[in-house]
Amino acid sequence: MHIAEGFLPAEQAIGWTVVSVPFVGMGLRSIKCKIAEHPERRMLLGVAAAFTFVLSSLKLPSITGSCSHPTGTGLGAVMFGPLAMAPIGVAVLFFQAILLAHGGITTLGANTFSMAIVGPFVAVGVWRLSGAMKLPMSYGVFFAAMLGDLATYVTTSFQLALAFPDPASGVLGSASKFLLVFAVTQIPLAVTEGLLTVVVLNALTRFDPAILADVGLARLAGRAES
């Protein structure tokens, strides 16, 4: 989902940055509030960040014969709410842009929007929905992480389609081409991410059952976002 350095027209690169900055700001404030409320959750936030760090470094093969990587943002979004993942996502994307020439500074705003904003918000939306439908927690986590991952790649496809509309078939025609590259490749990887997220959240709740009560409550009461 990394749009490469310099690949978005300047005005769109700036536009996505302008859209993303407020989310990162609100995310920082949300993290600060949560840490002030529960200082013992500081380590858990580190776990959410570490999970994103690991998963976004793993380029996995897909049935389309290409490779891509999961995002790992679903776990943290479910535990801390979608906003908290915005600054964490920026940190990961920045590391990759500077040290790996993967993504870029000019496309940091657009990549943040897809990976650190849309993905986590979709994940939490699915998580709440699964709570309303009274799905077992593992299923809720699985679908949240999987669809959050997929949503990130769908977003990237549309961002690129918007920047490079097909001369004949326009933005939608172009989007279908980018979706073929990104979203279809991503389907098995998103499933893998969903499975791994369930395993990790299972482990975390075994270490500290209080987390379970917290995120479970958040799911039912729709508190995860505040």
Place this chain on the structure above:
Amino acid sequence: MKRQDIILLVIAAVLVALPMVLVKAPADGTQGFQGADSQAQVLVGKIAPDFKPWFKPLWTPPSVEIQSLLFALQAGIGCGFLGYYAGLRVGRNRSREEHSDT
């Protein structure tokens, strides 16, 4: 680790391994399993042949080997923290149990 977790991890491993078994190497002799990100760059070139990236990465890893070194470093840092947290929690829970026994 519970049985459910082991089953999930096995499914995940199969999902990762399966494409390498099922997908044949491209007929035109190019290397398979290219990154989707770079495929998207090629696609941009096809849709807008005149487009030139207007900004270059400040630094690019000098080789694929160096790049994989940095990716491994990224994964290593993340896993290191996850392992540290797991060890810390397990140790804390164990010492709490010991204290509550006496």
